[in-house]
Amino acid sequence: MVSRRFRPGPDGRLEATCPRCGSLERHRFLSLLLGALAPDLLDLDTVVEIAPSPQSTPLLDRLHPRQRISLDLGHDKRAVDALASLTALPLRDASVDLLVCYHVLEHVPDDCSAMREISRVLSPRGIALIEVPIKGGVLTDEDPSATPDERARRFGQSDHVRWYGDDFDDRLLAAGLSSARVTPPTLVGDAAVEWFRLMAHEVVWVARHGTAAATPAVPGGSGLSAAFDAVLADLARTQDRLVRARERADRLAAQRDALRTQPAVPQVRPRADVLTRLRRVVHL
Numbered sequence: 315m316v317s318r319r320f321r322p323g324p325d326g327r328l329e330a331t332c333p334r335c336g337s338l339e340r341h342r343f344l345s346l347l348l349g350a351l352a353p354d355l356l357d358l359d360t361v362v363e364i365a366p367s368p369q370s371t372p373l374l375d376r377l378h379p380r381q382r383i384s385l386d387l388g389h390d391k392r393a394v395d396a397l398a399s400l401t402a403l404p405l406r407d408a409s410v411d412l413l414v415c416y417h418v419l420e421h422v423p424d425d426c427s428a429m430r431e432i433s434r435v436l437s438p439r440g441i442a443l444i445e446v447p448i449k450g451g452v453l454t455d456e457d458p459s460a461t462p463d464e465r466a467r468r469f470g471q472s473d474h475v476r477w478y479g480d481d482f483d484d485r486l487l488a489a490g491l492s493s494a495r496v497t498p499p500t501l502v503g504d505a506a507v508e509w510f511r512l513m514a515h516e517v518v519w520v521a522r523h524g525t526a527a528a529t530p531a532v533p534g535g536s537g538l539s540a541a542f543d544a545v546l547a548d549l550a551r552t553q554d555r556l557v558r559a560r561e562r563a564d565r566l567a568a569q570r571d572a573l574r575t576q577p578a579v580p581q582v583r584p585r586a587d588v589l590t591r592l593r594r595v596v597h598l
C-alpha cells in the first residue's frame with residue numbers, strides 16, 4: 315500500500331508533496347476547483363495552460379477539450395506545445411474557453427499586458443483560473459530592475475519581479491477581467507483542507523470578461539454577470555456536497571479512533587465507499 319505521508323515541498327513546506335502523484339497543494343486544490351466548476355466546463359473547445367506541470371495537465375485532459383494547448387516562455391525547460399510569452403499569446407481573439415495560469419504573472423515584468431492578453435483570448439463563456447503569491451493588507455511591491463539578491467529578499471524568489479498585494483484584483487479589472495477569489499477553506503471547508511493537505515491561505519482568482527468591481531471571496535458575487543453568478547452558485551453547491559462528505563469522513567474517523575482503543579480489533583480502515591468518493595474528487 316502506498317504511504318499517504320506527504321513529503322516536504324520545494325521550499326521546505328511540510329506535508330506539501332503527494333507521495334503518489336507528486337502534486338503540490340495548489341495542484342490538489344486545482345483538482346477540487348475544476349470539480350466544482352465542472353457544470354460550466356462541458357463541451358470545451360480550446361483549453362490553454364501557461365507553464366504546465368505534470369500534475370495539472372492530466373486534470374485538464376479529463377475535461378476532454380477539443381484541443382489543449384500548453385505554452386511557456388521556456389525558462390524552466392518544461393515540455394510545452396509552443397514557446398511563447400504571456401504578453402503576446404499566439405492565439406486568436408475570443409478563442410479560449412478555459413485558461414489556467416498558475417504562478418507565472420509574478421515573473422512577468424509587464425503583467426498588465428499579460429492580463430490584457432488573457433482577456434483578449436478568452437471566449438465569451440471563457441474562464442481563467444489565475445494564481446499568484448499574494449500578501450494581504452499591503453499594495454503590490456514591484457521592481458523589474460531589482461537585482462536577483464534583492465528580488466529574493468523582497469519578492470520571495472530571485473526570478474520574481476514583484477510580490478502582489480490587495481490591488482491584484484484591480485489590475486485584473488483594468489485589463490477587462492472581472493474576478494472572484496476562492497480559497498480552499500471557503501470552497502471545501504477546514505476538514506478537507508486538512509485531509510488533502512491544502513494551503514488555507516492560497517487564493518485562486520476565477521476570472522472572466524467583465525467590468526464589475528472586484529468581488530468578495532466566494533461565496534458571494536453581487537455585481538457580477540448572471541453567468542458568473544451561476545458559476546459562483548455551482549461553487550457554493552459543490553462546497554455543500556464536500557462539507558457533507560467531510561462530515562461523513564469525520565464521523566468515520568471518530569469511529570476509527572474509538573475502535574483503535576479496543577485491543578480486540580486488529581486493524582481499522584475508513585469505509586471504502588467514503589474513500590472511493592473522496593478519491594474520485596482528488597487522485598490521492
Ligand SMILES: C[S@@+](CC[C@H](N)C(=O)[O-])C[C@H]1O[C@@H](n2cnc3c(N)ncnc32)[C@H](O)[C@@H]1O
Pocket residue numbers: 340364365366367385386387388389390391392398399400401415416417418421422
Ligand atoms: C513557477 S513556474 C510555473 C509553475 C506551474 N505553473 C505550477 O503551478 O506548478 C513559472 C513559469 O513561468 C514561465 N514564464 C515566465 N515568464 C513568462 C512569460 N512572459 N510568458 C510565459 N511563461 C512565462 C517560466 O518559464 C516558468 O516555467
